[in-house]
Amino acid sequence: MDPIMITGGRGFTGRHITQRLAVGGRRVISYNRDFTTDADGAQMVQGELFDVPRLVRVLKEHGIGQIVHTAAMSHPTLSLDFPLATFAANVEGTLSLLEAARLAGVRRVVNFSSETVYGATAGPLTEEVPVKPSTPYAVTKVTTEWLGKVYSDRYGLDVVSLRIAQVYGPGNRMPEVLGDMLKALTQMGTFELAQGSDHCFNFIHVRDVALATERALVSPGPFVPLAYNISSAEYWRLGDVAALVRQLFPAGRLQIGPGQVAELDLQGPFDGTAARRDLGYEPEWTLARGLSDYAEWLKTHEA
Numbered sequence: 001m002d003p004i005m006i007t008g009g010r011g012f013t014g015r016h017i018t019q020r021l022a023v024g025g026r027r028v029i030s031y032n033r034d035f036t037t038d039a040d041g042a043q044m045v046q047g048e049l050f051d052v053p054r055l056v057r058v059l060k061e062h063g064i065g066q067i068v069h070t071a072a073m074s075h076p077t078l079s080l081d082f083p084l085a086t087f088a089a090n091v092e093g094t095l096s097l098l099e100a101a102r103l104a105g106v107r108r109v110v111n112f113s114s115e116t117v118y119g120a121t122a123g124p125l126t127e128e129v130p131v132k133p134s135t136p137y138a139v140t141k142v143t144t145e146w147l148g149k150v151y152s153d154r155y156g157l158d159v160v161s162l163r164i165a166q167v168y169g170p171g172n173r174m175p176e177v178l179g180d181m182l183k184a185l186t187q188m189g190t191f192e193l194a195q196g197s198d199h200c201f202n203f204i205h206v207r208d209v210a211l212a213t214e215r216a217l218v219s220p221g222p223f224v225p226l227a228y229n230i231s232s233a234e235y236w237r238l239g240d241v242a243a244l245v246r247q248l249f250p251a252g253r254l255q256i257g258p259g260q261v262a263e264l265d266l267q268g269p270f271d272g273t274a275a276r277r278d279l280g281y282e283p284e285w286t287l288a289r290g291l292s293d294y295a296e297w298l299k300t301h302e303a
Contacts, residue, residue, distance in 0.1 A: 002065025002107070003027040004217065005058070007049065007097060009042055010034070012172045013112070013164075013209050014070045018042045020210040021217075029062050031055075031071075049093035055100035066217055067109045069097055072140075075174050076116045077263050079137035090140035091147075098151045098159070108158040110216045111148045113141045113227050115165045115202060115267065123235075123268015127163075127225035134265055145227045160216050160223045160279075165231035165270055169206035169290065170297040177238065177261070178203065178291070181245060185252040186298045195259035197239030202231045202270045205285035205293075215279040228275045232283045235269035244288055248295045 004021060008014045009030025022028050022041030030042040037044065043062075047054045049071060058064070072090045073079065079086040094111065101109055118125055119132030133139045141163075148159035168178040177196070184191040212230045242256050260266055275281040285293075 001026060003029060003062050004066045004068060005029040005031050005062070005064045006042070006068045006070060007031050008069075008071030009040070010036060010038075011070055011074075012174070013167060013206055014068075015040050015171060016169070016206045016210045017068055017070070017213050020207070020214060024214070029058070029064065031058065049089075049096050052096050052100045052103075055097065056104045059100060059104035059106060064104065065107045067097065067101055067106055068213055068217070069094065069109055069111045072112065073137070076114070076135040076137040077175075079135050079140075083136035086136045087140055090137070091143050094144040095147055098147060098157065102151060102155050102157050106157065108160070108217065109148065109151075110213055111144055111159055111161040113145050113161045113163045114138065115163055115231075115270070116265065117142050117145070117163060117227075118265070118267055120265040121267055124271045125229065125268050126271040127227060127229060127274055149226055158221070160219075160221075161227035162212060162216060162230045163227045164209055165202035165204040165229075167204055167206050167209055169294055170301070171206070177201075178241070178294070181242075181254070182291070182295055182298055183302050185245070185249045185254065186295070186302050189249075189251065190253040191255075192253075193256040195257040196261040197237070197242065197256040197258050199238045199259075199261040199264065199266060200268075201236050201238065201241075202267065203234070203236060203287055203290075204231050204283065205290040208232065208283045208285050211284060212275065212279065212281045215281045219279045221278065223278055225274050228279060229270045229272055230275055230281065231270040231272060232285065232287065233272065234287055236287055241287065244291055248292060
């Protein structure tokens with residue numbers, strides 16, 4: 001099978017995808033802006049997304065047939081502080097990658113989009129629900145989806161975009177409610193949130209993200225919607241999540257006040273029908289299993 005290049009392969013989701021594909025026997029090129037020798041089973045290549053000549057050279061030299069594009073400035077609320085940088089990295093960077101892929105004869109690009117494209121929307125959320133981006137980050141993800149469609153329709157580059165739900169799991173360094181909760185309980189034995197127990201979430205374990213990516217790489221298509229919902233099969237109220245977490249930290253102090261999480265859009269449950277039909281993706285991780293696994297990992301990595 002053709003070698004695969006993963007942009008942002010040293011990032012949170014990128015590392016898990018790299019490991020899954022490498023263990024499965026695929027040859028993986030991890031393309032990152034920072035130099036590193038920590039390979040995760042991949043061959044490391046340093047470069048910028050904006051350097052199209054370098055991208056084309058790397059793609060041709062390694063015979064890349066498929067790309068997984070995870071590299072991005074990837075936090076919706078943080079993008080409010082860095083709108084210009086977020087737009088440049090996510091939109092201009094993705095456009096550069098797609099153009100390099102076209103010039104190098106790449107067959108397929110799996111483009112990472114986000115649940116944030118829906119904004120505050122009641123559910124259930126199918127891919128036909130109109131998008132309502134509410135942050136610079138969310139706008140960039142809508143834009144990359146449409147860039148992917150243009151490159152598919154006009155240039156014949158096979159681009160499939162994945163709208164990833166809220167990701168949690170080992171290795172995440174960005175602010176995220178589950179990670180924040182478990183890290184605080186692991187390190188200090190306490191976690192408090194003034195409000196948010198009534199907020200509902202579509203969560204996904206990072207290893208299910210890797211699974212969905214693998215399915216998108218091997219699926220023959222056709223890819224019908226503009227982008228696919230990728231989530232677990234569960235929909236959780238944060239207060240009920242806290243009850244699960246208390247079982248993992250019985251000696252901890254965990255308090256979450258009523259109401260919504262002010263800085264996050266409230267969304268209905270994701271509908272995964274299209275991803276099951278076209279990609280063959282079925283989530284494997286329940287939240288109970290994922291939280292238990294994550295808590296055990298944190299005891300040896302964050303304590």
